[in-house]
Structures are given as C-alpha cells and as structure tokens.
Amino acid sequence: MALKGIRVVEMMGLAPGPLCGTILADFGASVTVVQKMNPSPFDVMSNGKRMISLNLKTEEGVNVLKKLCATSDVLLDTFRPGVMEKLGLGPELVMKENSRLIYARLSGYGQNGFYKNSAGHDINYVAMSGILSLLSKKGEPPTPPLNLLSDFAGGGVLCALGIVMALFERTKSGQGQIIDTSMTEGAAYVGKWLFKSRQLPIWSGEPGTNPLDGGFACYQTYRTKDDKFMAVGALEPQFYSNFLKGLQLPEEEFDQVGNNEHCKNKFQEIFLQKTQEEWCEIFKDIDACVTPVLDIDTVDKHKYRVSDSSFHRDSNDMVVPEPAPRMSRTPGISSAHKPLPKPGHHTIEILNELGYSKLDIENLLQNGHVYAIIKSNL
Secondary structure: OOOOOOEEEEEOOOOHHHHHHHHHHHOOOEEEEEEOOOOOOOOOOOOOOEEEEEOOOOHHHHHHHHHHHHOOOEEEEOOOOOHHHHOOOOHHHHHHHOOOOEEEEEEOOOOOOOOOOOOOOHHHHHHHHOOHHHOOOOOOOOOOOOOHHHHHHHHHHHHHHHHHHHHHHHHHHOOOOEEEEEHHHHHHHHOHHHHHOOOOHHHOOOOOOOOOOOOOOOEEEEEOOOOOEEEEEOOOHHHHHHHHHHHOOOOOOOOOOOOHHHHHHHHHHHHOOOOHHHHHHHHOOOOOOEEEOOOOOOHHHOOOOHHHOOEEEOOOOOEEEOOOOOOOOOOOOOHHHOOOOOOOOOHHHHHHHOOOOHHHHHHHHHOOOEEOOOHHHO
C-alpha cells in the first residue's frame, strides 16, 4: 500500500484524531495508539492499529513514548496546546532526537490565537469558521451538520493530507516538520468555495432561500409513501425538464425559477403517492439528478450500491465504508476488516521492540507505568 513502512504514533483523542490515524492505517501505515491507563469507552476507530497503555504522569511512562517517537515517522498530537510540552514531549525536544519526525498537531482552534486554550466541539469550531452562519433555514437558527465539517473534514482529513504532504516533502529535504491543524481553520478551508462565491447570484437571498441551501423546490428532499425520502438536485434546465417528465408535470405550470412554493407543495404531494422503490424505478433511466436517500445502516444492501463494493460489514455487522480514493496500483485496505484491539493489547510486544528487557517490562507493569492486558506474552 502507498504508506507501507510509515510508522505513526497516535495520541488517543476523540473522533478527529482516530479518523486521521485510520486514514493512514487504511493506506498501509503502521499506527500505534497511545492510550491513558484508563481507556476511553468511545473507541471505535482503533481497528488495525496497535495499542499501548502508558502512564504519562510518570517519568518512566513518558520515556517509553520518547523511545517510540525516536523510531517513528509521525507523531499525532490530539491534545490541547501546551499539554505535550508539559509532559516534556514538545516538538522542540522530540524532534531534536528525531529530525525526520512529522509532528502533527490537531486541535480545535490551533496552537495560536485567542481561543487556543479553550474547550470546544464541532459546533463551536464550525461556528467560529463562519460556515455555520450559512447552515440555516429561512427565519430559523443555524443547524450544526452533525460533527462532519470541523471534526472530520476540517480536522481528521486535512491533518492526514498535511501528514502525507510533509512525508512527500521529506523525501527531498530529509527533514520533518510541525503541522498545525486547526479544526476551525480547516472547516473554513473546506468551505473556501463558499467564501469565494459570495458575489454569485446563487447567494443573493438570506440562508435557506438560495438554490443550494434548500430554498429551491428543485434542490430538496421529498418524503415518499413508505416514509422514506428522495433527493432532488435538478438545478440545470435540462435536468429540471427531465425531472418534471418523471413527475408527469407540465413545464408551463411549474417554472423552475418562479412560483417556488407552488412547485414545492406540488412536488411534496406527488412524491407521497409512491414508495421510494417505485420512484427509483421511474427515475432509473431518466437523467434528472434524482436519487433515493439511503439509510446509513442499510446503504450497502441497496441494489444501486451492492455492485460498487464501497462498503463492507465488520465483525459487529456494522456498515463500514471502504477507503477512498481508490488507487490503481496501491489501493487502501480498510483497517476495519481487523478486530478492535483491547487497551494495552500490544504493550509488551512494543516494549520488546523498543529494547526493554523482561525485567524492565515487569518493573514497568508492577509500578503502574504501563498497562498490558495480555501479560502471558511476557
């Protein structure tokens, strides 16, 4: 795989950091997750990674992490600014021992600025990015888009991109560097087109009244007879014309631009007359940008998705997307095909690799500097 041979140390955090590590693991990197002695109950992203539990409140636990960093290519810091420095693991010290290390920092507000030490969640970061102001219906307050924009797109994905770019640059300079991934800045950057397109006519109205934010009848979701939904994106005239043909409505009465509420009410009425499956059959051969809204728990079983092999089921029968993008020579392989390791599962294995003797490992375990769930490996 593309990242085979790259060694990553991931400081366990909430969702954005584990996603970043998973992207790297899916494309071949060897990722070691550093957990606290009290493991997180929310870990669902450590499949295909190795787990070591360290007590970073002790000098001995910190020393283990230093040794890990000295032999790794990437360190993923998911803590608030200053935490790693307090542990004696800041970039200046760690990169002094390993000048080729990519020190990737992933935080809500970045390493500088007024909010850098403040707590926050995706809703706060996307709010401070400016993007949340656009995500509202007419007369209603903004609605957060789950935690997709800041946590995952602006955080985990962009951090992974930064790491890959730094690894590429290292092939020329031989040097590592520090990556500062702010989820707030990342959300804004993901929305760069929205910033640059503000003067286009498509944004002439207030949020919720424009073509792309739910203001147009031809860019909506509609409930079907069986309480499912169809998504309509018939923006261009030729697609809108085909859309009306699928609904068996005359273009003269349902103009795309004028009388928007009249169109929306009529479309709602018609979609309720048939099931989602019936609408799929009607539009399967009509090029009108009309698709079913597939349920996340059964998306892999729909007849339009079964053939593309975009998902698989894990050991818990949960739907998991396959890695994207697809690569012709070095494709990714989803780490979710492997079981979720338990906290401390690989502690002894990793300590052995770092050169610790059997006696050293016993002392680390007995004194609470590390935790291992499989002590029989000792």
